[in-house]
Amino acid sequence: MKLPQFYHGDRKKILEGLGKNALLNILERLLLIRQFETRAEAAYLQGKIGGFFHSYIGQEAIQTAAVEVLGRDNWWTTTYRCHALALLLGATPNELMAELFGRSTGNAKGRGGSMHFYTDRLLGGFGIVGGQIPVATGAAFSLKYLDKKDQLSICFMGEGAVAQGAFHEALNLASLWDLPCLYVIENNRWGMGTGVERALANEKIAEEKAPSYKMKGYTVDGMDFVDCYAAFSAFKKEIVETGRPLLVEMVTERFKGHSISDPGLYRTKEELKECIKRDPILKFQTDLEEMGILNQESYKAMEKKIKEQVMEAIQFAEESPWPSVDTLEQEVFAPEEEGIVWGK
Secondary structure, three states, X not given: OOOOOOOOOOHXXXXXXXXXXXXXXXXXXXXXXXXXXXXXXXXXXXXXOOOOOOOOOOOHHHHHHHHHHHOOOOEEEEOOOOHHHHXXXXXXXXXXXXXXXXXXXXXXXXXXXXXXXXXXXXXXXXXXXXXXHHHHHHHHHHHHHOOOOXXXXXXXXXXXXXXXXXXXXXXXXXXXXXXXXXXXXXXXXXXXXXXXXXXXXXXXXXXXXXXXXXXXXXXXXXXXXXXXXXXXXXXXXXXXXXXXXXXXXXXXXXXXXOOOOOOOOOOOHHHHHHHHOOOHHHHHHHHHHHOOOOOHHHHHHHHHHHHXXXXXXXXXXXXXXXXOHHHOOOOOOOOOEOOEOOOO
């Protein structure tokens, strides 16, 4: 599929407009996601982390660009592949790593695990395919009800969620009620081990699905930070001006299996090598080198600093206490209200 360019030839102009400090900060965030996922996966393989683990490696440009453009002060929802978005929205590597390790210092006190990270603006990672889409729609409804015109609800989903009934019901309501919701399909080509062309009848998912709900649909190169940045800038402007929802397909590729237990035998080593050539971090690094604000030495120094930060998070997690059995029923029910004590 040939993908359009949202930066319309203004790549250098967009990069220069961001400025040196912002560009280096963006690169740090991209590398933090990559290092966090890489080191956490290694800890999982060593038996230090249990349960499920879904890596975001290869897709970093999408959510990094979204948060950079839209800002944290919105409602955000995402899939079980939620580590990156939690980091971008302010959760610390320490609390997230501790959550993966199941420790009481974790993001959800060790109770949520890999698929259920939260922040004050992240309504959660969702383990059920498509489970976040109605929640995101409800968040958009609350913004409209409260007349918060400067905020959006942003919902990330995989392409596999498009076949779920919740997707269609939510988009129908969002269109009927003019809700400020940006639905982002992260099409990483594989729903578990099934190729997208075998699962969905649409070649351009958003562009072909959106008209059914009187929405606009767009297709974006999710492997290019600059194009993602330009696209999210355009989407923000459109939703703020119209108050209408949008459906977007970000075409990307995950470099790992669906989860850590997936050997990825459905694609060849050669196909994977071709994917990795389009590494969004490498592309962004090259942009910065061509602008003269980064070189190999400064890049390696940045990478080393972030790796040390993540390794410190692993140490923090390993040294953190396990949750006490005595706390197992705490915060399961609503707090005491009007003389009713829940859970007793």
